[in-house]
Amino acid sequence: MEYELSKETPGIFLSKQLDQLDNFIKNKINEISSSTNSRTIVLETWLIVDWFVRQLIISGIKCLELQNNNYNPHYELLPNSLRECIDILKELKLSQEKLESLPPKPFTGVKGDYGFWEFIQKESIETYNKLIELEKKYQRKIYNIDSEFFFISEQNFDSNKFRFVNDEWLDSLSRLDEKWFNNVTKLNKARNSAAHAFSEDKIYEHFGINGEKKQELLKKECIKLLSNIIGLIPKKN
Secondary structure (H helix, E strand, O other): OEEEEEEOOOOOOHHHHHHHHHHHHHHHHHHHHHHHHHHHHHHHHHHHHHHHHHHHHHHOOOHHHHHHHOEEEHHOOOOOOHHHHHHHHHHHHHHOOOOOOOOOOOOOOOOOOOOHHHHHHHOOHHHHHHHHHHHHHHHHHHHHOOOOOOOOOOOOOOOOOOOOOOHHHHHHHHOHHHHHHHEEEEEEEHHHHHHHHHOHHHHHOOOOOOOOOOOHHHHHHHHHHHHHHHHHOOOEE
């Protein structure tokens, strides 16, 4: 059965990530569904969640654009340990929830690089001068400034009062409660066991699985965890 992400999926994603993410999840789900090895089932499940936790952090601290063919902030900027990443995500979310939303930035002038202004100045000095004049006139109006001589600087926001993260990011993490973090921690512990266990029984013990058809129950449990953690649902035909 194929799966897709639901509206409950937390986080912010770049459009260029979506196709790669879709292929990544499809490959991992196929590995989980077809595997006859309990260790592989748990590890493939863990790899999906590990990437998502890192994505949540990287998108929250506004570092998604750093990613290119030579640098992957998910794994080169963050700790190797998923346990540490879970702690970072929890602390980032909790600390930012206590703060106020960033207010809109004040108007401090028409923005453009040096080349833009040089082009306008060479093409039409009248237009250039008129823009400067209108910009100052607008600033005097919105800030109630009488003088012709003034300077508007960028506003400095108090990091102890205002959030660093976007409200959209925080809204997308609204359902990440203690139960959510416990599920991620549970999977991480099972992964550690799977990576080092000599016996499959130790893996099943982590999920409270016993009796017959243990492997099928393990697959169902892993898919259930993916549903609760990243919003994975069966794809409708």
